[in-house]
Amino acid sequence: MTTTGTVHSATEAAGAQGVNGGAHLRIPGLDVDPFAISFFEDPHPTHEVLREAGPVVHLDKWNVYAVARYAEVHAVLNDPQTFCSSRGVGLSDFAKEKPWRPPSLILEADPPAHTRTRAVLNKVLSPAVMKQIRDRFAAAAEAKVDELLAKGSFDAVTDLAEAYPLSVFPDAVGLKQEGREHLLPYAGLVFNAFGPPNELRQNAIERSAPHQAYVQEQCQRDNLAPGGFGACIHARVDSGDITAAEAPMLVRSLLSAGIDTTVNGLGAAIYCLARYPEEFARLRSDPSLARNAFEEAVRYESPVQTFFRTTTKDVEISGYHVGEGEKILMFLGAANRDPRRWVDPERYDITRKTSGHVGFGSGIHMCVGQLVARLEGEVMLAALSRKVASIQITGEVKRRFNNTLRGLDSLPITLTPA
Amino acid sequence: MPSITFIHPDSRAESVDAKDGDSAMYTALLHGIDGIVGECGGGAVCATCHVYVDGDWMGKLSPVGDDEDELLEGVAAERLPNSRLSCQIKITPELDGLVLRLPERQV
Numbered sequence: 437m438t439t440t441g442t443v444h445s446a447t448e449a450a451g452a453q454g455v456n457g458g459a460h461l462r463i464p465g466l467d468v469d470p471f472a473i474s475f476f477e478d479p480h481p482t483h484e485v486l487r488e489a490g491p492v493v494h495l496d497k498w499n500v501y502a503v504a505r506y507a508e509v510h511a512v513l514n515d516p517q518t519f520c521s522s523r524g525v526g527l528s529d530f531a532k533e534k535p536w537r538p539p540s541l542i543l544e545a546d547p548p549a550h551t552r553t554r555a556v557l558n559k560v561l562s563p564a565v566m567k568q569i570r571d572r573f574a575a576a577a578e579a580k581v582d583e584l585l586a587k588g589s590f591d592a593v594t595d596l597a598e599a600y601p602l603s604v605f606p607d608a609v610g611l612k613q614e615g616r617e618h619l620l621p622y623a624g625l626v627f628n629a630f631g632p633p634n635e636l637r638q639n640a641i642e643r644s645a646p647h648q649a650y651v652q653e654q655c656q657r658d659n660l661a662p663g664g665f666g667a668c669i670h671a672r673v674d675s676g677d678i679t680a681a682e683a684p685m686l687v688r689s690l691l692s693a694g695i696d697t698t699v700n701g702l703g704a705a706i707y708c709l710a711r712y713p714e715e716f717a718r719l720r721s722d723p724s725l726a727r728n729a730f731e732e733a734v735r736y737e738s739p740v741q742t743f744f745r746t747t748t749k750d751v752e753i754s755g756y757h758v759g760e761g762e763k764i765l766m767f768l769g770a771a772n773r774d775p776r777r778w779v780d781p782e783r784y785d786i787t788r789k790t791s792g793h794v795g796f797g798s799g800i801h802m803c804v805g806q807l808v809a810r811l812e813g814e815v816m817l818a819a820l821s822r823k824v825a826s827i828q829i830t831g832e833v834k835r836r837f838n839n840t841l842r843g844l845d846s847l848p849i850t851l852t853p854a
Numbered sequence: 855m856p857s858i859t860f861i862h863p864d865s866r867a868e869s870v871d872a873k874d875g876d877s878a879m880y881t882a883l884l885h886g887i888d889g890i891v892g893e894c895g896g897g898a899v900c901a902t903c904h905v906y907v908d909g910d911w912m913g914k915l916s917p918v919g920d921d922e923d924e925l926l927e928g929v930a931a932e933r934l935p936n937s938r939l940s941c942q943i944k945i946t947p948e949l950d951g952l953v954l955r956l957p958e959r960q961v
């Protein structure tokens with residue numbers, strides 16, 4: 437297996453021949469494994485190979501099509517009739533294989549079923565709700581930065597990127613104290629399971645039973661504190677929007693997607709600000725840039741790197757033909773650095789106009805928790821910008837490997853107080 | 855091309871040409887109008903594309919939907935009777951001359 441990949445034409449790929457104005461367009465086949473450890477070490481050169489090879493490519497190793505340019509990723513995300521989610525947003529096709537867990541009622545659903553569950557979570561996580569939780573999240577961020585400044589040197593992954601969301605999100609959902617140590621492993625499992633049947637996925641699923649049991653239990657109405665997101669979801673049963681059987685499944689969505697994602701989002705932001713001190717200096721001189729500095733980190737690092745769709749019919753993508761029932765892999769991270777869309781894409785620029793990046797997806801499935809993520813990111817970066825003079829990386833930076841999530845395992849840093 | 859005017863809180867006015875079918879939010883971003891953030895890219899999630907519709911124009915827009923109404927409850931600046939989310943305003947030839955006032959803050 438190569439990291440940068442070699443391009444050849446995908447003759448072995450069924451349905452890989454395209455017709456465009458009478459000319460057959462061959463979808464280039466690439467010998468790239470975007471779920472290999474060597475790829476995760478540094479995906480960017482290979483992302484470029486994928487973008488440059490063509491608007492659609494075929495990945496021979498896993499027999500899937502893939503899009504890595506912004507335009508095609510955005511187009512696939514915004515055409516859910518043609519590119520469905522109900523057959524799974526991982527490599528596994530639910531029409532052919534039994535899902536490893538009961539499918540999500542929102543992420544792995546199409547309209548009209550999706551429309552109904554989405555409306556519920558939209559309300560539970562609305563801008564108005566964010567106004568209510570904002571002060572609490574901001575105070576916790578201030579306290580966390582004070583605590584870390586007192587320490588001076590620490591690991592920004594465990595002590596900050598993990599510790600902060602864990603100090604606010606489970607309480608906001610209304611979870612009990614006991615058993616919270618299952619949350620990160622469960623999320624790691626969920627995001628590994630979107631990948632191909634490689635070691636990461638197999639190991640995660642083999643060890644999944646205790647984490648699944650914990651999550652299933654916590655999603656029940658009796659285990660969720662009043663006033664939290666979980667209780668608000670269950671309250672929608674009483675108003676008839678969802679059934680009593682659906683509510684726990686929607687709480688599960690928050691536990692699957694609500695923590696590890698923000699851990700990696702915050703980790704990305706700290707890593708960016710530590711690597712680009714001039715950007716941290718700009719943030720210090722104008723803390724109101726905190727929210728955009730976080731957003732730009734989500735574009736730049738794309739903590740959620742990939743999702744799949746499945747074609748519901750024969751389709752042309754930018755002139756290339758793809759048959760029905762094919763998996764399409766969307767490289768969100770590659771789209772977010774596509775020079776066709778972004779000026780100076782390799783630059784972390786906290787004043788960039790980030791609207792339109794696909795780090796939270798786009799279209800009907802665009803992250804329903806994006807306001808929670810931005811709130812956590814904004815208040816944490818704002819606290820750092822006011823209290824901290826400099827962020828120094830003081831040890832070996834280690835990457836964490838997951839089939840979907842991109843982030844660090846260890847980021848030793850030292851903070852100097854302002 | 856319909857022309858839309860955005861008026862900043864400091865009364866500065868910027869007029870731009872809009873494309874039929876685009877949203878007012880997208881038009882603003884395309885022309886680099888500060889004061890419209892559009893964090894969710896028009897997905898009706900974020901409420902950071904808030905505008906106050908000027909004068910009689912409110913009556914010429916399609917009515918506020920239920921989802922939009924809920925989102926408007928969460929806007930950062932004060933919600934007024936003429937508050938709209940600009941991503942939900944679709945440009946049509948009849949909207950030539952539309953005037954939208956920008957709020958003090960979006961987040």
Ligand code: HEM
Nearest residue numbers: 542543689693694697698701740796797801803804805809
């Ligand atoms: C930086 C943090 C986050 C990132 C990068 C992120 C990324 C994403 C992406 C890319 C999608 C689109 C999936 C698709 O199109 O198939 C998505 C959907 C989703 N996210 Fe997030 N997310 C984050 C935080 C959160 C949080 C905090 C929550 C919960 C509070 C959450 C809950 C969800 C749910 C439930 C969906 C499914 C929405 C649907 O299918 O309609 N996410 N997220």
Ligand code: FES
Nearest residue numbers: 894896901903941
């Ligand atoms: S752009 Fe997010 S609601 Fe209008």
